[in-house]
Every structure is written in structure tokens, then in C-alpha cells.
Amino acid sequence: MSPNFIHTYVSIDCVVFGFDEKQLTILLVQRNAGTGESKALKLPGSLIYNEEDVDDAAQRVLFELTGIKKLPLKQFKCFASPDRASKQEDRLWLDKAYKPDINRLITVVYIALCKIDRKLTNISRYKHSEWRSVNSIPHMPFDHNLIVGESLGEIRRWVEYEPAIISELLPQKFTISQLHKLYEAIYNRFIDIRNFHKKVATMPYIVALDEKEKGVPHRAARLYKFNKKEYNKLKSNL
Amino acid sequence: MSPNFIHTYVSIDCVVFGFDEKQLTILLVQRNAGTGESKALKLPGSLIYNEEDVDDAAQRVLFELTGIKKLPLKQFKCFASPDRASKQEDRLWLDKAYKPDINRLITVVYIALCKIDRKLTNISRYKHSEWRSVNSIPHMPFDHNLIVGESLGEIRRWVEYEPAIISELLPQKFTISQLHKLYEAIYNRFIDIRNFHKKVATMPYIVALDEKEKGVPHRAARLYKFNKKEYNKLKSNL
Numbered sequence: 001m002s003p004n005f006i007h008t009y010v011s012i013d014c015v016v017f018g019f020d021e022k023q024l025t026i027l028l029v030q031r032n033a034g035t036g037e038s039k040a041l042k043l044p045g046s047l048i049y050n051e052e053d054v055d056d057a058a059q060r061v062l063f064e065l066t067g068i069k070k071l072p073l074k075q076f077k078c079f080a081s082p083d084r085a086s087k088q089e090d091r092l093w094l095d096k097a098y099k100p101d102i103n104r105l106i107t108v109v110y111i112a113l114c115k116i117d118r119k120l121t122n123i124s125r126y127k128h129s130e131w132r133s134v135n136s137i138p139h140m141p142f143d144h145n146l147i148v149g150e151s152l153g154e155i156r157r158w159v160e161y162e163p164a165i166i167s168e169l170l171p172q173k174f175t176i177s178q179l180h181k182l183y184e185a186i187y188n189r190f191i192d193i194r195n196f197h198k199k200v201a202t203m204p205y206i207v208a209l210d211e212k213e214k215g216v217p218h219r220a221a222r223l224y225k226f227n228k229k230e231y232n233k234l235k236s237n238l
Numbered sequence: 239m240s241p242n243f244i245h246t247y248v249s250i251d252c253v254v255f256g257f258d259e260k261q262l263t264i265l266l267v268q269r270n271a272g273t274g275e276s277k278a279l280k281l282p283g284s285l286i287y288n289e290e291d292v293d294d295a296a297q298r299v300l301f302e303l304t305g306i307k308k309l310p311l312k313q314f315k316c317f318a319s320p321d322r323a324s325k326q327e328d329r330l331w332l333d334k335a336y337k338p339d340i341n342r343l344i345t346v347v348y349i350a351l352c353k354i355d356r357k358l359t360n361i362s363r364y365k366h367s368e369w370r371s372v373n374s375i376p377h378m379p380f381d382h383n384l385i386v387g388e389s390l391g392e393i394r395r396w397v398e399y400e401p402a403i404i405s406e407l408l409p410q411k412f413t414i415s416q417l418h419k420l421y422e423a424i425y426n427r428f429i430d431i432r433n434f435h436k437k438v439a440t441m442p443y444i445v446a447l448d449e450k451e452k453g454v455p456h457r458a459a460r461l462y463k464f465n466k467k468e469y470n471k472l473k474s475n476l
Contacts, residue, residue, distance in 0.1 A: 050243075
């Protein structure tokens, strides 16, 4: 028996990625407790309930925030630094939003993907949510900036391990230029377009359609779609 | 403010993988509280301390168990089912080993790799530890069997994403046959040896040495080593 073992609260936080055809974006929410500091944007999240698994808490928060039942979702990592909730303004907010004297707060972070043009139906306790480019994330409460930074590394690993997830960020039909921009956004670097075309040629699950873009000011480009069946066939052969 | 938000204890558990040249193995420990049930083998783990991050807790448990300061270690997943610590025998053990009335216990699982022939210096509170083949894991407390099952999937993903980790399970110098057996063990399936030779030929970081096995009853096979420099070069070109 040791007095050193600590009773803690556990929350989940969600990093919801979208893609606005130029940049990778993240869905942030506004703290809604009444203090001055509380207007800060932050990651959507919640303490877990009594009878709730962390995975279920993440599904709950995302559903309340978006109205979407099944977003592609992945547990990323537990953030548990002893001082992650020690800033005065964060403690004040915790007191108001949840309950006083939360001694320690550990969070399990989830990464979710959401097509940015989907209509979101927010029934959560957050009054306001917005998409922010990963290149203009504001200063956020707790360790949320650290979490976003590490999540960017994780989404790259996710794409490498499971390329199918890129289709979750693109429209149903997309151009190679859109796909190219998404890869550039995820990897946050210039990718030579000719090399990229060669790369796409090695992906039998990116299928050219007999269809072109409509109503664009430039020369209409061919549309492609993601073929899940081809992809799964390929994957099962690995 | 909701009474539904719960105060919980957080632990870490470690799945330490080894390879005995035939099978993938896991390092288990014996519960050392005094009850009849307490002799059960389980994963090594600990509640986290007051001022301790989960990563640090995992390092601490592994160091106390093995005497090794830097084992390759990876946070895998948070297991938080509300009833994972609800069995009577597990509650009794928690009462004795830690403190009474632990209302809920959430665990963060780590995967570590350890060459099975390393000398382990156990200074932990566990009196007994042993390597067990993943094919003969006993019935364990809490959700430890579930955790081991999911960890087997995770170690496959880890190898695919970062092939270098296989070298952490092999001797410094190894034969292709040993490497082949390790891959078969990790994937838990037959892998055709000729195809495997072709696969190895595409890995410039598996380097043939001018050296053969010694003192073996069969025809001595060529030895290979893992070239970290080649590997990192290749990786940075991705």
C-alpha cells in the first residue's frame, strides 16, 4: 500500500482531420464556461462517464459534435504528463465545466477523419466549432498544441500503413491534383507531380473514371474514385 | 457538473516480446500477494505514481523487471472497459497489492522487445518471471489475455511500419533461417522459404557476412547482420 498511487480523472480528446482541397484542417471547439479565458479554442473532448469505455466516450463526443455516427476513428495515444492540467486558467475551467478539485487529468487521444463538406449537426455542449488549418492552430489549453503536433506524425503513419484512409478525406470523385494536394498536406512538403503520377500508377485502387470535372475555369481534369474492393484484395495478398 | 464523471486509477501493463528461435514469447510475472488465486501469471505492470507520466511508469516497471535501461518500447493502447477489473479474485488482489476500494482501473499497455538470451536482473516486487510462448499463454487476470491477443496484431503492424524492430529480437548475427522463423512466428503462418529469400534480397539492410555458423550439427549456414545505417538511409529516402 502506497500513498503514491494516484486517483485521477480520465478524459478523451479528439483530433478530427479534414481537407479543404488545399490544406489539412482540424475541427476545434470553443470552451463554453463563462470566464475570460474560456473562449479559447480547444480540441473537442470529455471526461469519461462512470460506465463508459474510452472508445465509447470518443464515439459519443464525435457524434454530439458532428451528428455522424461512424467517423473513421483511431485511438492514438494516452497523454499523461503530471503537469498537463496544472495551468491556473485550465484548473479554473475544469472547476466550472466539470467539478472542483480535479487532482490529475489524463487524456486518451483519438484521431478521426471527416470530409470537410459534410453537413455537421452539432448537438454537443459546445456552442461553436470551426475548421482550422493545421498551419494556423491557435494557442490552446492544456497540452492540446502538443497533441495536435504529435497527431500530424500519427496521421502520416496511418496513411502509410493504411492508404485507404485518404479516401475518407476526399470527395467521392476526385482529381489527381486533389489527391496530390492531400498528400502534400499530410506530408507537409512539396511532392513532385510527375513522381506522384508514377506513384498513383502503382495504386490499382485509384481508378480513373470516364468522367471529367464540370464547371471549372481551367481545363477539366479527369475524375478518379477509390475502389475499396481492389484495395482490400491487394491488402489481403500482402 | 455531473456525478457521472468518474475518478479512476490508471495503471500501465507491459507486453514484453522475445523470440526463442522457434516461437514468439512473452515475459510473464507471478502475482505475489498471498491469496490462492494470486499465483496466477500476468503481464508485468503497476499503478502509476503521483508525479509520474505513463511512459515513465512503463520504463520503471521494465527496468525493475529486467535491469535493462532502454528496451525498445512503444505505447500501444488504453484498455478501459468499465468491467475489466470487476472479477472478485482481481478485486481481492488489488485490495492486497495496492489499496482497498479501487473503484475503476484503466490501463495503458506498452509493447517492448527483448532479446531472449539477455541476462535479466529482476529487482521488481515480482518474485518470479518466465518467458511463455504466445501459443501457450495461461488464463490470466483482468483482461490480460485480450491485451496479449491485440498486441500480437500490433507487433505485426509495428514490423510492417518499422522493419528494423525485428533486429531487436534476433542475435547480433543470425541466419536467414532464424529470420524466416521469426517472420513466421510474428505472422503466425507458413511463409514459403524461397519467396522469403526473394524478400530478403529486397532488404539492403540485411547484410551477408563473410562468416558461417559454428558448432552446429547441420551444414553451417551463412551469418547475416542488420545494418542500421543502410536502413536509416533507405528510410530517409521514403
